[in-house]
Amino acid sequence: MPIRLGCIADDFTGATDLANNLVRAGMRVVQLIDVPAPGAHPPVDADAVVIALKSRTVPAAEAADASLRALDWLRSAGAGQIYFKYCSTFDSTPAGNIGPVTEALMDALGTDFTVATPAFPDNGRTVFKGHLFVGDVLLGESGMRHHPLTPMTDSNLVSVLGAQMRRPVGLIDHKAVAAGPEAIAARIGELRGEGVGAAIVDAVSNEDLVRLGSAVAGLPLVTAGSGLAIGLPANWGIEPSPVAARLPAASGHSAVVAGSVSAATNGQVREFLDSGRPAFSVDPLRIAAGDDVAGEALKFAEAHLADGPVLIYSTESPDAVRAVQDELGAADAGELVEGTLARVAQGLVERGVRRLVVAGGETSGAVVQALGLTSLRIGPQIDPGVPWCAAPLPGGDTLHITLKSGNFGGPDFFTAAFTLLDEAAA
Numbered sequence: 001m002p003i004r005l006g007c008i009a010d011d012f013t014g015a016t017d018l019a020n021n022l023v024r025a026g027m028r029v030v031q032l033i034d035v036p037a038p039g040a041h042p043p044v045d046a047d048a049v050v051i052a053l054k055s056r057t058v059p060a061a062e063a064a065d066a067s068l069r070a071l072d073w074l075r076s077a078g079a080g081q082i083y084f085k086y087c088s089t090f091d092s093t094p095a096g097n098i099g100p101v102t103e104a105l106m107d108a109l110g111t112d113f114t115v116a117t118p119a120f121p122d123n124g125r126t127v128f129k130g131h132l133f134v135g136d137v138l139l140g141e142s143g144m145r146h147h148p149l150t151p152m153t154d155s156n157l158v159s160v161l162g163a164q165m166r167r168p169v170g171l172i173d174h175k176a177v178a179a180g181p182e183a184i185a186a187r188i189g190e191l192r193g194e195g196v197g198a199a200i201v202d203a204v205s206n207e208d209l210v211r212l213g214s215a216v217a218g219l220p221l222v223t224a225g226s227g228l229a230i231g232l233p234a235n236w237g238i239e240p241s242p243v244a245a246r247l248p249a250a251s252g253h254s255a256v257v258a259g260s261v262s263a264a265t266n267g268q269v270r271e272f273l274d275s276g277r278p279a280f281s282v283d284p285l286r287i288a289a290g291d292d293v294a295g296e297a298l299k300f301a302e303a304h305l306a307d308g309p310v311l312i313y314s315t316e317s318p319d320a321v322r323a324v325q326d327e328l329g330a331a332d333a334g335e336l337v338e339g340t341l342a343r344v345a346q347g348l349v350e351r352g353v354r355r356l357v358v359a360g361g362e363t364s365g366a367v368v369q370a371l372g373l374t375s376l377r378i379g380p381q382i383d384p385g386v387p388w389c390a391a392p393l394p395g396g397d398t399l400h401i402t403l404k405s406g407n408f409g410g411p412d413f414f415t416a417a418f419t420l421l422d423e424a425a426a
């Protein structure tokens with residue numbers, strides 16, 4: 001049977017976040033890493049396929065190109081609607097990539113209108129009058145203003161997206177959303193008439209997203225964080241299932257690799273260190289100086305793997321990150337750290353790690369690519385937006401892996417994740 005929904009995610013943590021919400025809303029979902037070869041068979045028994053790209057921070061033309069290849073494949077697999085998934089904090093720069101990718105997809109699909117909303121109320125992301133709130137504060141006042149690659153300082157998404165698109169950007173405000181699918185459809189008609197190409201949509205609750213989901217059933221393209229996923233499966237008569245997806249039992253050593261410097265990950269690292277568990281800090285300046293930091297981290301891990309989860313982290317405070325960036329440049333520092341953590345993850349798996357937590361979207365992309373993973377099965381949710389996944393390793397074993405968005409998860413995530421996996425297998 002052809003797939004119904006085809007999804008393109010701009011990073012790997014975001015892809016599992018989206019897949020998780022679709023699974024919880026009842027869809028059978030397969031997540032593929034990167035675009036399959038043209039003509040590769042679509043997975044059987046999947047209602048949706050999520051293609052995970054690492055396109056959030058690459059040059060805009062590259063991101064558009066990769067997204068168009070994903071689109072071609074998803075359409076050939078039968079997808080009747082396309083979902084472009086970006087971050088719930090709208091991570092982007094004036095050069096893109098949310099706007100340019102949206103426009104490339106619109107052009108290819110021949111559509112004149114789409115919606116855009118990063119709202120994900122279960123994780124405290126709400127949009128009101130076009131302004132994005134992260135918890136109780138506006139985006140531009142949240143920790144995202146310090147993000148190393150995509151600092152977000154403007155909370156007005158109409159202006160943020162407007163700066164990235166040629167087409168005019170409008171707003172479907174909360175009055176229309178609260179009034180229901182017909183009012184949203186009427187507002188879409190109005191905006192289309194005014195020549196607006198994309199509209200930021202207010203949403204402050206899951207009910208708003210469900211109403212929006214129903215109103216956009218006929219759009220060839222929707223763009224959003226993972227939140228809108230809860231409102232789409234019903235358009236195909238698919239009902240939410242309370243049963244979390246099942247995974248095969250996990251075995252092997254446990255480890256955490258953290259390359260996120262976001263506020264939530266800083267808290268999780270602190271909690272792990274405070275608990276006295278084994279942890280190794282990766283210093284970007286030592287990598288740049290040519291030290292074998294990955295080798296040292298693996299030696300440390302080897303000595304501690306038998307004692308439970310080992311943490312290898314580059315997570316630092318915003319001030320420390322800024323100091324490193326001043327010396328190395330933000331992009332080079334990011335690449336150096338990602339490359340080192342990816343080598344560490346490879347080494348950990350070679351040493352018997354089969355339960356792996358990865359923190360950070362870019363970091364997850366680098367790790368998943370280095371491990372040669374090609375597809376993920378979605379399992380139980382650890383915290384909103386973060387499921388355990390199972391992936392076949394190139395050698396044939398199964399790796400249980402979770403890709404944690406930098407800003408997701410409770411303070412004890414690095415230990416709670418392993419407890420949940422043990423419980424799920426019991």
Ligand SMILES: Nc1ncnc2c1ncn2[C@@H]1O[C@H](COP(=O)(O)OP(=O)(O)O)[C@@H](O)[C@H]1O
Pocket residue numbers: 148149259260261262265284314315316320321324325333334335336337338359360361362363364404405406407
């Ligand atoms: N100590 C550090 N100094 C500078 N850059 C760092 C440091 N630690 C990690 N980075 C880089 O910061 C970026 C974090 O992005 P990402 O992994 O997507 O995390 P998040 O999910 O929090 O956005 C990565 O490119 C990573 O390599």
Ligand SMILES: O=C(O)[C@@H](O)C(=O)COP(=O)(O)O
Pocket residue numbers: 011013014015017018086087088089225226360361362385404405406407
């Ligand atoms: O929508 C979200 O917030 C996440 O799914 C996401 O995209 C996370 O990106 P990172 O913070 O870079 O992990």
